[in-house]
Amino acid sequence: MRSRIRATKPPDFILFLCVLTLLSIGVIMVFSASEYAALVRYHDTFYFFKRQFFYALLGIAGMFFFLRYDSQNFKRLASPLLAISFLLLVIVLLPGVGHASHGAQRWIAIGPVTFQPSEIIKFGIVVFTAYGLSRQRTPVRGFRGLLPYLGLAGLAGVLVLLQPDLGTAIALTGTVFMMLFCAGASLASLSSIGVCAVAAVGAAIAIEPYRMRRFLAFLDPWKDPLGSGFHIIQSLYALGSGGLFGMGLGQGKQKFLYLPEQHTDFIFAVIGEELGLIGTVLVVSLFLVFIWRGLRIALYAPDTFSSLLAAGITSGIGLQAFINIGVVTGSLPITGIPLPFISFGGTSLVFTLAAVGVLLNISRQTVR
Numbered sequence: 152m153r154s155r156i157r158a159t160k161p162p163d164f165i166l167f168l169c170v171l172t173l174l175s176i177g178v179i180m181v182f183s184a185s186e187y188a189a190l191v192r193y194h195d196t197f198y199f200f201k202r203q204f205f206y207a208l209l210g211i212a213g214m215f216f217f218l219r220y221d222s223q224n225f226k227r228l229a230s231p232l233l234a235i236s237f238l239l240l241v242i243v244l245l246p247g248v249g250h251a252s253h254g255a256q257r258w259i260a261i262g263p264v265t266f267q268p269s270e271i272i273k274f275g276i277v278v279f280t281a282y283g284l285s286r287q288r289t290p291v292r293g294f295r296g297l298l299p300y301l302g303l304a305g306l307a308g309v310l311v312l313l314q315p316d317l318g319t320a321i322a323l324t325g326t327v328f329m330m331l332f333c334a335g336a337s338l339a340s341l342s343s344i345g346v347c348a349v350a351a352v353g354a355a356i357a358i359e360p361y362r363m364r365r366f367l368a369f370l371d372p373w374k375d376p377l378g379s380g381f382h383i384i385q386s387l388y389a390l391g392s393g394g395l396f397g398m399g400l401g402q403g404k405q406k407f408l409y410l411p412e413q414h415t416d417f418i419f420a421v422i423g424e425e426l427g428l429i430g431t432v433l434v435v436s437l438f439l440v441f442i443w444r445g446l447r448i449a450l451y452a453p454d455t456f457s458s459l460l461a462a463g464i465t466s467g468i469g470l471q472a473f474i475n476i477g478v479v480t481g482s483l484p485i486t487g488i489p490l491p492f493i494s495f496g497g498t499s500l501v502f503t504l505a506a507v508g509v510l511l512n513i514s515r516q517t518v519r
Contacts, residue, residue, distance in 0.1 A: 333462040445461060
């Protein structure tokens with residue numbers, strides 16, 4: 152009887168509307184940001200738009216599927232999903248199997264279709280961590296109780312780092328960190344973990360020359376304006392030239408191959424240039440609303456597993472948005488990570504929308 156009552160409750164409409172608004176902005180801005188690059192490279196101004204529109208429809212279908220799929224079923228899928236995720240992370244690193252682009256080997260190609268295993272591990276590790284923590288008879292507070300989850304997050308982070316993809320590795324481990332906090336881990340233990348994590352990130356930057364160049368460019372991009380500082384300088388030019396109201400949709404100049412990755416990692420800069428401060432504040436506000444509603448769902452979830460699962464999904468998407476916007480505005484060193492719902496990218500968009508479907512399903516079960 153209880154499950155029947157849960158199934159009749161409508162999903163969180165504010166969260167649903169927020170996601171659809173971000174998705175709509177993303178599809179429009181991908182077209183605006185990519186039309187010139189698509190014309191030059193593929194002789195088709197709609198090349199990236201058509202693909203993003205298809206991915207959006209596929210993602211919406213996934214979102215509605217998981218909206219109706221009982222999230223409790225993920226308990227029995229937690230271990231298989233995690234095992235498959237790790238297997239794919241290993242396979243993508245194999246020579247001749249993983250598909251390389253822009254110096255990174257992050258994709259697996261099956262015919263004309265490519266996908267990123269890192270997007271699967273982000274969801275798989277959230278499900279497994281939520282399930283494992285929910286099975287604890289007592290709250291996990293001490294460092295020893297956190298070790299299994301820290302070990303899994305660290306291993307996944309290392310495998311993602313080998314692709315290389317520092318941004319996703321940080322977002323992945325940061326999401327697990329937030330889930331441990333929500334599960335009741337002590338501040339002393341979390342502080343120790345935080346110090347170790349910062350040291351690990353520093354080491355990852357120091358051992359790779361290109362990461363060190365990016366970090367130095369973050370400190371002073373004008374030292375190498377045509378090299379390592381080029382991305383952030385062009386991004387700041389785009390944001391600054393937009394002013395309060397922007398230059399107008401489609402009227403931006405930086406997308407004419409001045410701003411690298413203008414339709415993927417740096418699309419937020421194009422939003423600032425064409426829609427101005429008002430457009431960027433709108434996007435940031437929508438992400439804040441998303442985080443508010445997601446955490447509210449976690450707070451009122453009917454059980455510990457659902458609560459931690461909702462917190463993990465919300466934290467993962469929110470943290471990824473925070474890192475991307477921080478990079479584009481020069482507040483963080485450059486890492487290649489897309490802006491959720493908005494940046495061009497099939498695997499990221501589809502899996503993010505599917506995760507939102509799980510979050511909406513949990514919202515149908517919330518109790519007071």
